[in-house]
Amino acid sequence: MQNIWKWRYFYLLLTPTVLYFIIFSYIPFYGVVIAFKNFQPFLGIWDSPWIGLKNFETMFSSVKFPELIRNTVLISLYRLIFGFPVPILFALLLNEVRAIWFKRTVQTITYFPHFLSWVVFGGIIFNVIGPSGIINLVLDKLGLETINMAANPDLFRPLVVITGILKEFGWAAIIYLAALTGIDPHLYEAVKVDGAGKLRQIWHITLPGIRPMIAMLLILQLASVLDAGFEQILILSNPVVYGVGDIIDTYVYRVGLLESNYGLATAVGLFKGVIAAILIVSANHIIRRTGEKSLW
Amino acid sequence: MVTSQVQVETNELKLINRPQLLDRNPMWVQLLIYLILIALALVTLLPILNVFAMSFSEAHAIYEHPMMLVPYSFTLEAYKYIFSTSILLKSFSVTVFATSVGTLFNLAVTITGAYALSKTRMPGNKVLLWVCVFPMLFGPGLIPMYILLKNVHLLNSIWVLVISGLVVPFNLILMRNFFWSIPEELEESMRIDGASEVSILWRMIIPLSKPAIATIGLFYAVGHWNDFFTGLFFITDNTKWPLQVLLRSIVIDMNALNMRGVSTMVSQDATKIMLTPENIKAATIIFAVVPILLVYPFLQKYFVKGIMLGSVKG
Known part of the structure; x- marks a missing residue:
């Protein structure tokens, strides 16, 4: 009891956080009972x-x-x-680039959409593929029939997957790039002595080096x-x-x-x-x- | 001693500028790699540049040069129009409020909470930590949350944008991990000098944690600026809509009230068409992108640090 008194200021500091979670994360569980009720607001x-x-x-x-x-x-x-392999491949490609300024520029551009909301990014996408977007304006000018990709059930799932990749691949690669820098250079020296070519170096050293990261992110995405x-x-x-x-x-x-x-x-x-x-x-x-x- | 110092420094350099450890590629492979990377960068960049150019172009130019990357027939009409609509400015002020006041509240609560949770010797620490982390795993869902907010009269109040996401468990853990990196001896010495816990936190812990606070502050601020769901779910009064919700009605739904205003304006004066919904949409998108662009250098710097911090297990 005296021990708890000793920590009283820390409990006080923690109070707003815990209160927040109790009110906004735990009390709403009470509302779950309406799944078993004919809920009438009044x-x-x-x-x-x-x-x-x-x-x-x-x-x-x-x-x-x-x-x-x-x-x-x-x-x-x-x-x-x-979508899952894209950031891995992107990180492997970036890892081959020697010109730092080039690498930085590519990264700076490809990270950017991550920080945009889907409303804004969706607006940019529709500006390209929407009913009066670039593609249709060009088709119209060429005298071809316009297509409304956003309202075509056959194209919707590919649209979701592709735009999702475009928005996040640059950002998702960061974690792999970090893992790549953690690989011990001596391992490459060792297999080079054994005469391993480029692809075999990637297969035997690079990929195993980032495997824990790949495995974890894969399991999380499955979950x-x-x-x-x-x-x-x-x-x-x-x-x-x-x-x-x-x-x-x-x-x-x-x-x-x-x-x-x-x-x-x-x-x-x-x-x-x-x-x-x-x-x-x-x-x-x-x-x-x-x-x-x-x-x- | 000196050499080991140099060794440490070059290792740190390697983390930033990774030297070529692999063999050189054949020329054509290297060329292909550069081409693929350039293509990926262009696919990201060009659609944004196009919207940017459109927002400064006259309506007829958009139809003449749909793939423009620089403005044709430069005009500021679209921006004049969106700044003359009170609903956009109103909504901008709501988002500025949520971002500024919200981030301050987020930081105050997250810092104090994380500081207390970083004290593993505090009785009950484990249980209290679980109380804060469990919501990441299982929540009651949208409807119970809606009913709760209704009962506490936060529906249709701009305060819902501040309060409903007050502490993000992930950020709380990040902050706690960071506090662990501060040597406890420093605190002890202040305590022996008779400093109160509050002044230790305020005068020592917070100044030492500025980079971490900047990181988490940016996480929260970008979260508020881009927050679409809180406004969509819990604010039905369109005079209190945050920017993202209004943006959807202008940019995506294309049937917001002011859009109709534009088309009638255009049709009344068909000889001199300056504005179409396309111009307005482009200008609105750029209006929402610019603040992100302004803080982008900091975002890049701190967000990368943030996810690295996150990969250290707590």
Whole structure:
């Protein structure tokens, strides 16, 4: 007790932080009960009638649900397959550049979009591919038929994956570049003595050197498979492409906040939150098992 | 001794300017690498330059030179127009408020909290740390948060932009890790001299932590400037919209009220078309990009440090 008194100023310093988390991260858990209620705002959370698992039944039996899961998981997997290697390759290419000014310039330019919001970056994208964007203006001038890429279900997922890569690849490469500088130069000397060529040096020294980083980021990205890019998709999508582009997050927002179907939206959100938590805990477990530094 | 000093310095240099450790590539491979990198840089740069050029060009020039990289028929009309619309300035002031006041609040709470959490000998430290980190793993979701904010009357208040993300757990951990790098002997000596805990924090810890505070302050400030969701979810009154939410209605939805104003203005005076939605959109985008561009040198410097700090396990 006396020990605690000794630390009283530190508890005082910590109070605002802990209060913030209690009020804004823990108390809202009480609101999760509306997933099991027919929530009516004028009655409040407590007085709204219980309806058991009805919201979940609605969710699992709706035709929309499998579509949401499919869109969310597919977009995430496409990002993983096409997007994950890009920063690694970019870092390997940059690592071959000897002119420091060139390397700096390329990095300075490619980092930049990371600091823009999706609203602004989306505006820049639409300025190129939108109905009255550059591509269509050029097609129009050439007397060709214009295309509306933003409203074409066949093109929406590629659009999301490609623009996502464009915005983040430069930034994502930093962590690999840092890992590359950590490789012991003597290792290269050693294999060069053995007569290993350039590609074999990359294969035997460079890639193993950044493997822990690659493994960790890969596992983390797999664990966040249900986060398919809420902000980006909200900005880029429109009702025409909901069939291929509506993900769990955009659905929760639309059904909950725009259509005021609070109970159903909370149920869908809870479903996502539970699975995401299980995935991240498993990811940490796997990372720890592989002998790398775990997240906690 | 001297040589080892030199050794340390060259090692540090290597971290910044990595020397060529691999064999030289054949000429054509090296050329290909440079070409790919130039292409990647151009793909990023050209669309932004195009928007920039459009924002300073007259409407007819945009249709004549859609791929422009420099302004044609230079004009400031688009900027005059957006600065004459009160809704944009209003929304700009909301975002300036959220960014300045918000970042100050973020820093005050994050610094004090992280300082206390850095004291591992404090009873209950582990539990309290978990209280702050758990929200990163599992949250109640959007709707319960909405209902809470409604109950505490923060909906449709610009304070929601400040309060709802007061402490980001990741930044709290970063700050705590940084505090660990300050030798505890320094604190002890001040304590022996009779300094209070508050004055130790204020007079020693904070001055020593300026780089870390700058890093985390920039994390928060960019977060506020780019914050789209808080405004979208929790502010329905469009006179209180932060910039990003207004931008979406102008740039993406293309049906904001002032856009209609522009098209009618244009059609009434068809002989002298100066402005189209395209000009206005371009100018609005540039308006939102410029502040980021101004702090970009600092962002680059400190953000890179920040993620390196983050890769040190806490």
